[in-house]
Amino acid sequence: MVSLLITFLMTLSFSTIIFILLFLKSKLYYCTCDVCHSYLTSNWSTQYNNLCDWYTHLLQNSPSQTIHIHVLENTITANPNNVQHILKTNFHNYPKGKQFSMVLGDLLGNGIFNVDGDAWLFQRKMASLELGNVSKNAFDDVKFHVENRLLPLMFSVARGKDGGVVDLQCVFRRFSFEYICRFLFGLDVNSLELPFPVSRLSDLFDLATTLSARRAMSTSPVIWKTCRRLNLGSERKLKEAIRNVNILVEKVIENKKKLGFTKNQDLLSRFMEVTDDGSFLRDVIVNFILAGRDTVASALTSFFWLIMNHPEVECRIQTEFDQLTINQKQEFATFEQMKELHYLQAAIHESMRLYPPIQFDSKFAVENDALPDGTLVKKGTKITFHPYAMGRMEAIWGKDCKEFKPERWLKDGVFMVENPFKYPVFQAGFRVCLGKEMTLMEMKTVVLGILPRFKLRLVKSDGELRFEPALTATVKDGLPVIVGERSVGSH
Template identity: 60%
Template sequence: MEYSENLSFLQSLQASFCFIFFFFTISFSIFSFFLLFMRQKVWCNCDICCGYLTSSWLMEFGNLCDWYTHLLQKSPTHTIHIHVLGNTITANPDNVEYMLKTRFDNYPKGKPFSTILGDLLGKGIFNVDGDSWVFQRKMASLELGSVSIRSFAFEVVMAEIKHRLLPLLSSYAEKDGSVLDLQDVFRRFTFDNICKFSFGLDPGCLELALPISQFAESFDLATKLSAERAMVASPLIWKIKRLLNLGSERRLKEAIKKVNVLAKELIIQKRKLGFSTHQDLLSRFMACIKDDDYLRDIVISFILAGRDTMASALTTFFWLVATHPEVESKIRDEADRIMHPNQEFPSFELIREMHYLHAAVHESLRLYPPVQFDSKFARQDDVLRDGTFVMKGTRVTYHPYAMGRIEAIWGPDCMEFRPQRWLNNGTFFPQSPFKFPVFQAGIRVCLGKEMAVVAMKSVAAAVLRPFNIHVVHANVAPRFDSGLTATVRGGLPVVVRERRATDQHC
């Protein structure tokens, strides 16, 4: 009896302790959130902040990036402040060079950014600074800079074009008037490519049946919901939702869980099959990294870099070309002139000779960069080149989308799609990366830049010669969903038709 009473007393004491501990934890958390809330500037009466908080910009602009562009165009320094977000946004090339090159050490990704994307990207190269970034950067630079890996990447792209992309387009061309979402096609195309190139895995997303990929769907949802965290007026909102496992944060958690399971399964299978003789990037990283969680983060970063950005770039490129027949005609003329009459696919060497196509790709990226803006966080107080004071901890964003529409940078025809602005006597002439930071610039410049451009040119040359691509809503400018990359809302509905032999050789 005494033993039972003692046991009952201990259980009661334990329950009381657990309740007190739980109550203390919740109270402390609420108190901490309250203190943080009091430090946030959650309201500001300036026109920009009021416009952001009330979403009144929607009455005039279809995209948030277009509203930002409007504000940056009006600003004498091409720099604005959104106080409720603690965000300084600039479209000034001098400021971009200062951030990405001159004072690179003072403008890291920063903890606020890594916190927003940490659940998805972990310690991948796009979400870290310091030694971890240097290590991954050095590894990727050694691999992506080699001739063998670039040759392998080109072979992967051309195989996907030949065996999947063109047969799919041909099948729709035979269905007279059938509508195809070209953005969905390009997302499948690039997903297959990045998986084969980076992991030695073929998910077959672009097969004629257009199968559903659970991994791709979960990844899309995770990137979309992660990006939405950065759009709220205060990080407290999504942090509380994550703590309580509510709404979008619950959906994000579930999506990331599926992504993690599939990514880790990929690593396990790769380890079982052996990786010492394989060409893909994951095999090369696995030779020196044993931590599967770290490898998972690298896998996710590869997919984000090689899939979403490329699909976005191809989608807006084909929309622009389809709505500018004179550019389409010049691209075809150049391809016909450089390639042999009976040559169906261009070689790597011939792709490099297509200067007008190279210019058209860059002009498309100028107007519609896949990553419309990128943010850093000031490590110390600073002053930008245009005189803007930046307080320690401030988010500083440079805006490539807006920069492509600034007359002071690109001239009075900046809103026009003119590939010839990149040509000098028919030869491609590059511009400063700080006025065209589509691939970032300075120390963090994109390592896959050249491969991405070659892939875009390969798709364009292979598709535009045999097919006419008619955009269903050609007169409607793209509107974008929120996300880490620019995804066209509603996709890109097109009708595909075979070009007649007389059209191809006239």
């Protein structure tokens, strides 16, 4: 009798879910325009590898460089004037918003990237004390991880019996994960006693961010909220992934307390000086791991993909380094020399122009507004600015916008910065990325660690990059490469 009752209840629950989903689907088809129909049916995927490429196509064909996806109530823009309006001129009218916070709340909690107002300002001020200026100590930390973690792994792969093949995206995620934990939290995650390896934790973090991002793509929050309440499908997997991520966070806090913390030691120490709220500290850690690991790993992955497709750029990077150190026997550039590597700086910026780690970012309008291009914005509308599309707009970068040309960033051989609202890869205005300089320094150190020592070849050299739906640009199926050691003096 009990088993029959359980079966009946399960059948009823399943039927209810199906009814709700069908009801929502019928309601969401209120717009019959071609764009909304293509989004709802995924017809765009027959012509484009990535959703971002489809959005880019729509924005390129819009006279105002702005479009509206009715079923998502989302206004998307690639217009630099609009970006400046959203991120600076009328900043207070475009916060992250409760809708955004709700989607990522289970993973990010009340961390800096999921809050507005005083909570955001407090965490930003605290983080600026650690990230405001890139010091030689930060450089030494990166160099230590490159020399003692990254390069030994690469040499092991190159000399291994598996043909020297490795997923470079996975390598960069593991590297940046370990580095950010050392730099911001003062801990070596390899020393933590965990129920599973650090590599497994990194995978779980990937899963948590990917599943959280899928919520944002849903045409109605009711759909994922229903699945979360009933603990079904991807919501069940997300809950488990977050639970395991929290195991790491608890160990980090626990170890930090055992080791003790002193004022100004690292970012986590700064926060622990002012609060012992475990939930808040957990949110701080998760948010900064996301920022420090995923964005850097994403930027490095696309950079090396471009380099392997443009050997002439790789050669110029190596030549620039050789000329800088021609009279000195050194394997790495010094902290001071990093500032003189103008071509490398240009190549990194150019790679992120085409493949920004954060492909798009959204805000929600507090009040009715009008964008500089004349687009009317209703209260509560989702506003998305699109760095990925902006990097491919002829109106912004010229007819060669789709080409990988580091030279566009140089004037008489010297790197020149661009208008941040034209190039909002690090955001701009009041929310400009605090970790920008640290990210660039970390990337340069990794590049100069790998290129002189290893020759990398793509396992699959055809086609464009394909991305998974995620909070940061995640290459689908990773980036498998063949790693070979370079002979001395070869480029």
